[in-house]
Amino acid sequence: MSDMFRLDGKTALITGASRGIGRAIAMAFAEQGARVLLTARNMELLKEVRAQVRELGVSCECFAADLSDMKEVERLIGWAGEQGPIDCYVNNAAFTAYKKPTETSPETMAALFHTNYRASIMLAQAVAAQMREHEIPGSIVFITSINALSPLPGQAAYSSTKAALESMMKSLASELAPFGVRVNSVAPGAVLTDMNPHFTPEKIAEFSPKIPLGRIGDPEDIGGAAVFLCSPAAGYITGSTIVVDGGYLLRR
Ligand SMILES: NC(=O)c1ccc[n+]([C@@H]2O[C@H](COP(=O)([O-])OP(=O)(O)OC[C@H]3O[C@@H](n4cnc5c(N)ncnc54)[C@H](OP(=O)(O)O)[C@@H]3O)[C@@H](O)[C@H]2O)c1
Numbered sequence: 001m002s003d004m005f006r007l008d009g010k011t012a013l014i015t016g017a018s019r020g021i022g023r024a025i026a027m028a029f030a031e032q033g034a035r036v037l038l039t040a041r042n043m044e045l046l047k048e049v050r051a052q053v054r055e056l057g058v059s060c061e062c063f064a065a066d067l068s069d070m071k072e073v074e075r076l077i078g079w080a081g082e083q084g085p086i087d088c089y090v091n092n093a094a095f096t097a098y099k100k101p102t103e104t105s106p107e108t109m110a111a112l113f114h115t116n117y118r119a120s121i122m123l124a125q126a127v128a129a130q131m132r133e134h135e136i137p138g139s140i141v142f143i144t145s146i147n148a149l150s151p152l153p154g155q156a157a158y159s160s161t162k163a164a165l166e167s168m169m170k171s172l173a174s175e176l177a178p179f180g181v182r183v184n185s186v187a188p189g190a191v192l193t194d195m196n197p198h199f200t201p202e203k204i205a206e207f208s209p210k211i212p213l214g215r216i217g218d219p220e221d222i223g224g225a226a227v228f229l230c231s232p233a234a235g236y237i238t239g240s241t242i243v244v245d246g247g248y249l250l251r252r
């Protein structure tokens with residue numbers, strides 16, 4: 001039974017792996033035996049994660065790229081292509097803007113869509129092409145958000161980028177199923193990372209009781225779901241979204 005969750009012999013590409021949820025996903029994949037390819041902008045932080053992953057006895061490489069820039073995304077695709085076939089792709093990198101719909105400038109909308117959506121799809125297209133070429137029964141996972149399913153007006157354009165990813169996830173799942181490639185998403189609720197600087201100890205104490213499971217999520221909570229979706233245990237799952245929010249959507 002436990003082997004159903006192992007990823008030995010697999011190579012996983014993880015974006016936004018320098019900190020927060022992406023870093024936890026990288027560690028979770030390494031703990032299950034996967035070779036891990038890391039990317040984000042901050043090379044110093046990536047090297048720290050690489051060292052932690054290698055301590056677990058698995059191979060790890062990293063590459064710095066700014067996903068807001070299409071040329072950098074193309075450079076990343078080139079590098080990933082040189083690392084050998086990729087079995088698992090976890091699309092995690094993103095940023096948010098705390099703006100209401102009527103207050104979101106075209107520049108902010110474009111920036112959010114370039115990093116959170118355009119780069120994600122360019123990478124997924126490249127990974128899917130090499131999975132098909134090498135006949136790899138691969139797995140693609142988009143880290144979206146409960147805001148894709150129940151939008152927060154205060155993060156309007158961010159929520160829209162995540163809803164767009166949810167939609168594309170389903171289209172890709174349909175297109176790639178005949179090739180044995182599965183595509184799913186994980187929609188986290190609130191998680192304690194740099195993305196939520198407003199979570200002071202007072203705010204955490206105030207917000208936690210509003211969550212049915214009584215606490216805000218840790219990055220590791222998301223790592224487990226991403227590993228599951230890439231593991232043999234999820235071999236019959238495609239086009240699905242796993243909500244990892246401690247039950248918060250039940251009450252929002
Ligand atoms: N935290 C939450 O409550 C929460 C809730 C729902 C969904 N999520 C989703 O979970 C994922 C991870 O979020 P997080 O909370 O871990 O956020 P985070 O702590 O802010 O980390 C974001 C990651 O993305 C990378 N990144 C950001 N902009 C980038 C760019 N232009 N190019 C390349 N890499 C970039 C960052 O690395 P560098 O700065 O080194 O580039 C970092 O590794 C995101 O997709 C987010 O939308 C988070």
